[in-house]
Amino acid sequence: MPKHKKKIVLGSQARELVVRLRDYFEKEQQNNGPLLPLNQIVERVAEALDISRNTVSRITREKIGPDGMSDNKLSSPKKKRTKVKPITNLDGFAKVAIRNHIYSYYRRMELPTLSKLLKTLKEADLFKGSITSLRQVLKDIGFVYKKINKRKIIMERTDIALARYTFLRKVKNINDWSKVVFLDETWLNANHTVRKIWTNDTAQSCTKVPEGKGERLIICHAGTASGFVPNCLLAFKSKKTTEYHEEMNYEKFKDWFIGLLNNLKEPMTIIMDNATYHSVQINKPPNQSNRKSELVQWLSDNGVPADMQMLKTELIDLVRRHKPATPTYALDEMAKEKGHQVLRLPPYHCQYNAIELIWAQIKGHAARNNTSPPFTANKMLLLLEEAINSVQPEDWSKVVNKTKREILSDWDRDIHIDNIIESSLIISVTDTDDDS
Structure with a gap:
């Protein structure tokens, strides 16, 4: 038994x-x-x-164990906790400022080296960290080192530059900017408030600024030069304290996106970023991390003979040779069926999304009016709705025009930089540091 x-x-x-x-x-x-x-x-x-x-x-x-003779007790992996580093954890506007500062070198026909860039960024009060921290920031915003005349020069990654060129070529041909929709997600913490409050110096008038971030709201909305798209506000309480993009998923965003499409009364150009939940692909090609059975299945579905007797390297090569030249995104196809087109922002270029400036206005309004308890998500939701209602069509018109000017200016800048590099007119500025 x-x-x-x-x-x-x-x-x-x-x-x-x-x-x-x-x-x-x-x-x-x-x-x-x-x-x-x-x-x-x-x-x-x-x-x-x-x-x-x-x-x-x-x-x-x-x-x-290494000797193959042990009987160790297995442990559960520890949860990875991301420690925020204030020097390198810059917001979108700070990153844009550093990017534009680098571009200014090319306009002056100079080669930016790491040590020289650190010096001029500090002089411009755009960065306060060390050369090591700056190296990390540059990596985070898509810059790499390339050797020119045996010197390490800071250059933008080719794929990032190419994505920007593709986006700018399409956007600069838009004739009617009133028919452009900008959408994005952001967050608001329940403890979001102004750091300093004017008082009359009495104990009764002093307001204690709340500690920590408190509960968090995840927010999604869309707008045009005429204002917010009606009936498109999505706001819900976060269940986590991590990056807000982790709270949104494809199904939740798709439901919201369908509502957006139904609220657009004429064909529009929709501008959004490449967040994971924006970018679910139709017939997505598998890669090295997929199992052989998944590779075989995809190849068979796409009319390519393959079987489990083939080596994985052979299957990967077949996928590489037969995959589409460009991905097809499910949301883009949904928009196309309704007569709209989707343009995707290049990585690290949030400045091309006009709603970013509207978010700043909304957060400022919420902070100025969140100066007394209770500091809760429910209260912040009311302040959010109040802040959104305070945004006027003129505000949207201004930020859309500003975004348009920046886009057209950047296209002219990229042409100028390309001409400089092509004609080899870049001046090599003496820099004694090796930037290693």
Whole structure:
């Protein structure tokens, strides 16, 4: 008689693995034998549990140790907590200012080196960190080092520049800017308030500024040069304290986006960024991280002969040769069916989205009116609605015109910089530091 097993309470993840394991054994039963050779132990475990081989190997090493003889107790991975670094954790406007400062070097026909850039940024009061911190910021906004005449020069990543050129070419041909919709998401903390409050110097008049950030609202809206699109405000309480983009998902955004499309009465150009939940692809090609079965399935669905006997490298090569030249986004296709077109912002270029300036206006209004308890999400929701109602059509018209001018100016700037580089007129400015 089999020995009675000790009852173990399994969590949701362990229960999911049990189901996967059962499904795998069922497939082997239907196959009348193993799906993979018995000597491929790691591969069989990975396939059965639908996890990567690296994960299987890593957990095995933790259990049996380097000598293969241990019986260590497995631990749960610690949650990664992202520590905010104020020097390098810059807001969108600060990043745009640094980007434009770098471009000014090219306008002057100079080559920006790291040490020289740090000096001029500090002189302009645009950055206060060290050269190491600046190096991280430049990486974060899409700049890399390239060697020109044996010197390391700060240059924009080619893919970032190309994405901007593509966007600017399309946007500069817009004839009627009243038919452009700008959409975006942002957040408001319940404790969002002005840091300093005027008082009459009496104890009764002093307001204690709340500590911490408090509850958070996630907000989504859209607007044109005439004002906010009617009936399109989405605001809800966050359940997390992490990055607000993690709170939104494709299904939630898609439902809101459908409502937006239904509220647009004529064909429009919709400008938005490439957030993950904006960018779900139709017929998305698999990549190296996908399993062989998924690669074979995608190839078969796209009329390319493939089977499990092929090596993964061969399958990846087939995918590479047969994948579409450009991705097809589900939301773009939905908009196209309604007569609209979607233009996607290049990475790190939030200044091309006029609603960013409206968000700043709304947050300022909310902060100035959130100076006394209670500091709650419900109160902030009321202040949000009040702030949105305070935004006038003239405000929207101003920010759209400002965005238009910036876009056209940047196109002229990029042409100018391209001509400078092409004609090799860049002046090499003496810099004794090696910028290593």
